[in-house]
Each structure stands twice: as structure tokens, then as C-alpha cells.
Amino acid sequence: MYRHLERRLTERVRDFLRRTYNLDLPKIVIEQPPKVEFGEYALPLAFELAKKLRKAPRKIAEEIVNGIGAIEGFEKLEVAGAGYINARLNRGEVAAALVADQKLKAEIPPGKVLVEHSSINPNKAAHIGHLRNAILGDTFVRLLQFAGRQVDVQNYIDNTGVQVADVIVGFLHLEKKSRAEIEQLTRQPRFDYYCWDLYARVSQWYEQDKQNQRARIETLHAIEQGGNETAAIADLISTAVLRRHLETMDRLDIEYDFLPRESEILHLHFWDAAFQQLKEKGVLFYESQGKNKGCWVMRRAGVAGKSETAKSAKTDAKDAKHDSGKASQEDDLLREIEMRSGVDIRPSSEPAEGIAEEDQKVIVRSNGTVGYVGKDIAYHLWKFGLLGKDFGYCKFYLYPNGHQCWISSTNGEPDHPHFGDVAEIYNVIDARQSEAQNSVVEALRGLGYNEQADHYTHFSYEMVALTPRCAAELGYQLSEEDSARSYIEVSGRKGFGVKADDLIDRLIASAKSEVDARHPQLTDAERATIAIQIAIGALRYFMLKFTKQSVIAFDFKEALSFEGETGPYCQYAVVRATNIFRKGGVDPDTFSRDGARPVSAAEFAKYLEGESGNEIWELWLAAAKTSYVVDQCIATTEPAYLAKHAFQIAQLFNYFYHRHPILTEADEGRKRFLLATAAVVRRELIRALGVMGITVPPVM
């Protein structure tokens, strides 16, 4: 509603400027006035035009206001302050249209969208950082769907990486478990918790003796190669952990369509196909000397053009540091063990002389194995349908609601949905990986796929860390330095963090005791269901209320809060609205559709005018903005705006609720109007919350 009117206003103004001043402005800025009394839209463009037209801003504003004529849906334009143009909507018409809830058609871009999120290493339990990722990703999926887009949801599974190798080392070398014993263990309810602890122990074991890392390299090698006992055990474990992740996320109503695995990227030789293209197009260079001798490298993303050969004293110093550092031991170990070379590493074309050593990003190691970025490039060529290869597909996980989630496989089932080959992609990956993400984009550009590169969005967000207080609460001993920080980074390697299921459990327990106290008359099952809805609402809202670039310093007290700017606050507003209708014996859904129809636009206008009208109008206006806010969230890849929006509606509604008793209203016409207000706000708030994956309980 709101966005359609804004577009109409923009077009009329642009039209007028062209006609009157022969001006064509690329963009016409439209703001929202600080108070509704000023109108619904504000245009500061007279200030901008003042110089061009050599007139006072106020004069220009007056010319526009007087000359533009009537605009459908608008009451009038007026000049304010030093030259603002404020536009006033016809409140009655807007309210009547909102009640009718007519679907206004918006142009939907063609093509499918692919959102990749979660992508948790399948070697340990998911933690709060993964929750932020999944909640952001899932909400973004819902935003796109709300806007009418068709979306594929993918969760990339790195089942052949070091992290999985580490936990396998734990089972085989520390615990000396047999395959049968491990199989037994994977059946226990929270097998991922077991792995969480074991993974931390393995990291300690590596610390104890660097030689222990030999086991890691050997294990990783075996897993990558496949077709052996170690690989089979790794598959067993990573699959079991993956199932646990899906269960955890399903608790939050987060589902996936397809799980592409690294093992298939490897075994179906995706990389070979990508490597071929990258060599042909000169994106990769073979380095024949220096630190990266024997590697295939590409130019590091963000490094412009040909760099000078000025790599003198600085590079030497860096090398020296490397040799004495403890990293060198690991490097030696890596080199020491001969690895299978699955790809042709012999130099074919030009050397990498054009790129200074520090600007090189190694894609293929000197032992012939391909690194993570390389695999990611191949994967992304597949996403855009540019690889010339496809996965095999198998059914993997059937959600209780009947939705089928597929997984990649070397030998797939013949009948499967078509994944990949999309027009746009969004990768929900934390900010620490932005360089790797940029490298993938640069590789696409290097291959000449500029259009695809333009539709590649790294949905970057900051990590979730723990406050020192929270860490202490969890029983971790902190150094003095750490205690002084405002937050401490979570570390899976150290087993330092809050597990997702633990947090969800605590939220549910906390909500349950509250519901138990408030609604003893309900059955335990009913109360449990409500508690879960509240817990999820609290958690999802918590993860969404921060903007992406803000590091969340996690604290139980804040996360467990159900008051103030929280999900339950928003849910509660809906429950209150529902209660009015229940007590009044009116169905809110049918009322918002049919019952309010008798209230004419003229009547709405009457109740929405004047000072007391302003206050209620503010609520209507907020309710009218949902699709506008959704558009903004998509354009900026920032779901936090929606969280703020929902909170604002809830806040305005609570105020309204307090000020205007509805059921006792004596004036029948006014009562109808107030009921219509509650019905529309309720409907829109449910919608907004729904896009965030938050449902509303019947009572709270």
C-alpha cells in the first residue's frame, strides 16, 4: 500500500519537473516526516534544486505544490519549514483499501533465487553463531517468498574437511572406537554433543604433541580419497551430526531443500571442470618460484591491476617470520606427507610473475590438492548452471510437515527436482569469510561471467560472541585480558560456546514456567505448545533485532528476556487484539474482511482526522508499511528493519489498546472503527511476524 503510493508520488513529481523545468533527476528522494502531523511523505528536493534553478528553496517548493495538481490517493501537498514538500495521504481511502486487503500487483523479477545458509561443519553440535546464520538466512528466504520470488534453500555440507577429520581422529586415536561402537554411539539422542566434547579434546591432544597432527593429515587424506574404512566412518559420523543439525533447525521451523556435500564436489570431479575453465581463461597462474612455488594461484580479490615488482625488504621480513613461527612445523608436516594428486599440476601456460607474492591466493596446493576457495568456485559455477556437470540427488530428510529435503550423491535417484541454474544467489556467510567470497566473485568475473557476478551477494554478518559474564557463568576460566573485553569469540575448537539446543531448551523451560503460572486451566500439552512458540519468538527476534554488522555480545539475561523489545512483546500485542474479538464474540479474520466494509472511506476519514485521529492514524500507517519494509529488507539484505517494524506496530498497538477501550465503546460507529483498527493491525502484525518465522499463540 504505502510503497505503491510512494511510487505514484515519485512518478508525478518526476513528470512535473520534466515538464516545468526540463529537468530529469535520476532519483527523487522521499523521506518520512518526523511526525504524522506533517504528512506521510517528505521531499527535500527543493533544496537540491535551489542551486540549479537559482531560486530560493521555499519558492521552488511553492511552485511545485501549486503546479503539480491532484494526485490520486493524496489529499494535498504543502510546503513546510525552509522548503520541504510534505505530502498528505487521503486517510479514509487508505484505511478503506487496507481493510479490503486488496493484493496490489508488484513486478517480480524473473528467475529463481538460491539462498545458501547454515553450512555448519558436520563434526559437532550447532552453537549460537550458527543460530544467527540460520535465522538470518531463513528470514531472508521468507522475505523473498513474501515478495513473490521462487527460492531454493541450500545448506552446504563440508563433510570432507579438517574439522570432520579432527573428530574422526578423536574416535579412532583417542577413544580407539570400532566402527560398530561408533555406529552405536550415533544413535544416542544428542550425538552432536558427544562430538562437541570430543572435538575439543582432539584440539588439546594436538597441542600436547605436534606429532599428533600426523593423524589429522592422514585422516583427512583418507576421507578426501574415499572408498576406505576411515572414509566410511567419517560418512557415518558426519551424516549423524548433519541429521542432528536438521533436527535442531527444525525446532525453529527452518528447513532446507537441498544439501550439496563437498564429497560429491570431489568425487564427481566438479573441480576438474572448473579448473579447465580457469586455466583457459587465464584466471589461474602457475607459480614457479618463491613461497608459492608449484601452486596454482589467482590474484587476491581487492588487489587492483598489475602490481609492481616492489617486493623487497618487506617480503623478506615476512618470510623470516614464517620460518621461525610455529606454523612452519605444520607446513613441513603438510609437505612431508605425499598426497594423492588428483589433478594435473604440470605448468601449462604463463607464470604468475604478474602478481606479487603477497597478492597471490593459492587455489591449488603444490601437492595437487585443491583448497576450499577452488571447490567453492566450482560449486558456484554449478549454482549458476555454468559448470556443465550436475549432482546426483537422493532423498535425505522428510520433515514432519511433509517437505522433502534432498542431499547430493554420486549415484542419485532418477526422479528429483531441478536444483541450481538460478538467476541470483545469496550466501549467508559470516564476515570473516568475505575475502574468500570476494575471490569466488572475482573468479567468476575473470571467466567472463559478469552478469552472474553481479547477482552474487555475500550476505555478510558479524559473529555472535559471549560476554565475559556469560563465559564465566558457563564455567570457563578467563584470563585477565579476556575479562576486560566487551566480548569473547566463540571457539568450537576449544569447546567454548553456547550450544543451540541448550539455548532453545532454556528458553522453552523459562517460557513454560511462565505459561504454567498464568494459565493453570490449560492442559500441559497446550501449555507446552505455547511455551515453544514463545521461546522461538524470543530467539528468532533476538537474532534479528541487531543489524548484521553488529557483533552480538551474547548474554543469557538478555536472550531470555520476554519483555521490552522482544519477540514475545510482539506476540503479546497480537494476543491482546485476539482477546478483544474473542470477548466480543467476533471472528477477527472475517471481520477484517467483511465486518469492516460497512465503514465507509468517509467515515474512516472522520475518525482519523484531528489530533486524536493522528494518534490512531499512526498505527494504520505503520500497518500499511509491511510490504514496503520487506522490499527494503531485500534491497539492503537487512532483516533487522522488519524486526524494528514489527516492534513498532506492536508498540503503537499497545498504546492504542490502553487508550481506547473497544468493547465498552458506546458509539456503535466508532466501535466498528476501533474494531477495524484492531483487526487490520492484528492481520498485518501476524504477517510481519510470519516473515520472521514467528507464530503467535492463542493465549499468553
Place this chain on the structure above:
RNA sequence: GGGCGCGUAGCUCAAACGGAUAGAGCAUCGGAUUUCUAAUCCGAGGGUUGCAGGUUCGAUUCCUGCCGCGCCUACCA
């Protein structure tokens, strides 16, 4: 060293393209409804937007330089 990001009330965070009096929540203090349940509402205090310059009608926002903090910068993923 280089790259990215951040610095706003006691605390945690907002402020779309540069715009009208920088806003919320929490915490503190003081109030409200025998009414559609108080997971609510109202009020109060609390700010030199890290510092210094610059750009302009106008800067929390853009530019430059400092200061402080975080992340990235591995033949890890």
C-alpha cells in the same frame, strides 16, 4: 604492514539515499488501569554521536588525518 568493519545515553542497540527537536529497550526512580489479562502503559533523569579538520543551506551519516577496538591477511575450511 595491507584489507574490511566498528566507536552514539550507565548497559545493549536504532537512526534507508546527507535532512526537521539523534530514538528504542534494559537498568534506576516515580506513577497508572476494581475495565478487551500488567509478558502492558505513562512520566523523569540520562548525549560535545571517539578526537581534530574539511566538503555545504544542512553531517551520527560523505572526505582526510589521528586515537581505540574487532575480524581477515596460512599451500586451514
